Amino acid sequence: MGVILQDQVALVTGASRGIGRGIALQLGEAGATVYITGRRPELSDNFGLGLPSLEYVAKEITNRGGKGIALYVDHSNMTEVKFLFEKIKEEQDGRLDILVNNVYNSLGKATEMVGKPFFDHDPSFWDSINDVGLRNHYYCAVYASRMMVERRRGLIVNVGSLGGLKYVFNVAYGAGKEALARMSTDMAVELNPYNVCVVTLIPGPVKTETSLRKNVEDFMKEDTEEYVKGESTEFTGKALARLAMDPGRLKKSGKTLFTEDLAQKYDFTDRIGMEPQNIRSVRTILGTMGKSEVAKFISPKIKLPKWVIWQSVNRF
Known part of the structure; x- marks a missing residue:
C-alpha cells in the first residue's frame, strides 16, 4: 500500500486488541502517525488470553512503516479524554486528520444481559454499555472536530455494529449502536461545509481474540461458523485506510458503510482463509x-x- 498517509495524524481509541488494533496497524502500514489508546494494564480485561501491551502495538505500527504512539486513557473519564486531545494538539501543531471512535467497554459487558429482559437488570447497566461506547465518542468527536474544522479537512469514523440494525445482545447495546449511527448522520450535516467527513463503519462477523470465547459461542450458536470464517481484524483496517485515501470520501459523509462493500469498491481482499460476510x-x-x-x-x-x-x- 505504500506510504500514502505518511503526513497524516490519526487517533484510534481502544487499539490494544481486536478491530482497533487491526485499524491502527493498517493506518501505520499506510505511513500515518497513529496515536492509540487503551486502559492501563491493571484495569484491562484480557480474559486471560495473554494479549500484547499497548506499547507493543505501538511498536508494531512503527515496524509497519508508520509511527505508533501509545497513551493510556480511561475513556469513561472525560478529563482524561480532554487531556488526550490537548496533548495531540500540542505535539502535532494542531493537526488531527483521522479519528476512529472504536473503544468499547468489552464484549463481556455487552453479553452480560443475554437471556434477561432489560427490566430484570439494574438500569445502571445502560451506563456500563453506553458511557464509553457512545458518550465518549461524542466527546472525542467534539474535540477532534475543532482541530479538523480549523484546517478544513478530516475524517471521523464511528465503528458501529449490526446491533444498530437488528436486535443483538440486549436493549442497551442496540440503542447505543443505533444512536451512534444517527450521531454520524447528524454530525455530517454540520461538518460537511468544513470538508470533514464522518461515517459509521460496520464490520461483518470478525474473528477477534475474544469473539470465540465460550459464552459468546453459546449466544451465537447458529452464527458461530460465520465468526470462525469471519473477517480478520485488519480487514476493517484496510477498509478504513482506503477510505482515508479517497479524495471523494465527502460524498459518503453521514452514511453507514459496510467493510465488505468497501472491499469491492476499493478492490482489496482479506487474509487467505478469511471469508468476509456482508449483511x-x-x-x-x-x-x-x-x-x-x-x-x-x-x-x-x-x-x-x-x-x-x-x-x-x-x-x-
Whole structure:
C-alpha cells in the first residue's frame, strides 16, 4: 500500500486488541502517525488470553512503516479524554486528520444481559454499555472536530455494529449502536461545509481474540461458523485506510458503510482463509436462516439493495 498517509495524524481509541488494533496497524502500514489508546494494564480485561501491551502495538505500527504512539486513557473519564486531545494538539501543531471512535467497554459487558429482559437488570447497566461506547465518542468527536474544522479537512469514523440494525445482545447495546449511527448522520450535516467527513463503519462477523470465547459461542450458536470464517481484524483496517485515501470520501459523509462493500469498491481482499460476510449478501442471509445448502450456490456478490435493508429497520 505504500506510504500514502505518511503526513497524516490519526487517533484510534481502544487499539490494544481486536478491530482497533487491526485499524491502527493498517493506518501505520499506510505511513500515518497513529496515536492509540487503551486502559492501563491493571484495569484491562484480557480474559486471560495473554494479549500484547499497548506499547507493543505501538511498536508494531512503527515496524509497519508508520509511527505508533501509545497513551493510556480511561475513556469513561472525560478529563482524561480532554487531556488526550490537548496533548495531540500540542505535539502535532494542531493537526488531527483521522479519528476512529472504536473503544468499547468489552464484549463481556455487552453479553452480560443475554437471556434477561432489560427490566430484570439494574438500569445502571445502560451506563456500563453506553458511557464509553457512545458518550465518549461524542466527546472525542467534539474535540477532534475543532482541530479538523480549523484546517478544513478530516475524517471521523464511528465503528458501529449490526446491533444498530437488528436486535443483538440486549436493549442497551442496540440503542447505543443505533444512536451512534444517527450521531454520524447528524454530525455530517454540520461538518460537511468544513470538508470533514464522518461515517459509521460496520464490520461483518470478525474473528477477534475474544469473539470465540465460550459464552459468546453459546449466544451465537447458529452464527458461530460465520465468526470462525469471519473477517480478520485488519480487514476493517484496510477498509478504513482506503477510505482515508479517497479524495471523494465527502460524498459518503453521514452514511453507514459496510467493510465488505468497501472491499469491492476499493478492490482489496482479506487474509487467505478469511471469508468476509456482508449483511446485504443473499448468501449470508440464507446462511443465517439455516439454509446453507442453498446458500452455497449463490454468488456472494448478489446483494439486497440498501433501501431494502433500510425498510427492514425503518419504524415508519
